[in-house]
Amino acid sequence: MNIVGYGGGTDSTAMLVGLWQHHVPVDLILFADPGGEQPHTYHYLRIMNQWLQAHGMPGITQVWYTEKNGQRLTLERECLRSASLPSIAYGHKKCSLKHKVAPQEKFCAHYPPCQEVWDRGEKAVKLIGYDAGEEKRRLGALPHDLADRRYQKEYPLMEWGWDRNRCIQEIRNAGLPLPGKSSCFFCPSMKRREIRTLYHRYPDLLERALAIEDRARPNLLTVRGLGRNYAWRDFIEADQAQLAIPEVFAEDDLPCSCGGEIKAMKGSEVVTDGLASCGSQDRAGRTHK
């Protein structure tokens, strides 16, 4: 039972391409959606689903966090409701654990093929898209990997020696556009240039991010805003006052805190055509709560 946790970014896209190239069977591809990915990522899921279908691979199964009453809870709504920022702003990863890791684990816990594997006393294989330059990250995960009783973690990109540049090349060779940044549009790990890009590319999403921040600000003690030691609103207003906001930054190389990534790429090659609004669901693949 081989499971891919697909993040919609460069590494996990390259991993799917490589798994096909290396004839590694894939049984399940999960994409956990906190509800706040940027439109180009939702659009890319459609592109990737078409590619997967054309290459005889399973479609992307979308999962998300649900409350006890079965209702979906997006991270944006959770932040607005609690008047707080995503937890990564305070230095811990509860937001990604709750909205990305937990929905995948919950899905697998109820997925009969996984249950059959566990009933046999075996482990399901989880294929993780850390590239060959991320050995430190892998070592950091090692204690957890070794203690995991349900999953055997494998890192195919490292096995193949695919670093970030090779990943980009393989995505291009597969005839796919590059996926661009994959992270919540209000992620506190975004750098200033990424916030400026949001300002230019998705001003409506920037407003929604600022709404999260505005609501949380009266409660903030240890951080000042979504930028941790600064508020995004202050940053944007200062930039506007100085007429200093440049055009969209086409290049960046900063992984997001939960594994999404943005990579050096030519703007024309990056998927930026957000056909799906943020928080909407791509119905091209199977969709599960």
Ligand code: SF4
């Ligand atoms: S992208 Fe950022 S805000 Fe969203 S779940 Fe990951 S760490 Fe949290």
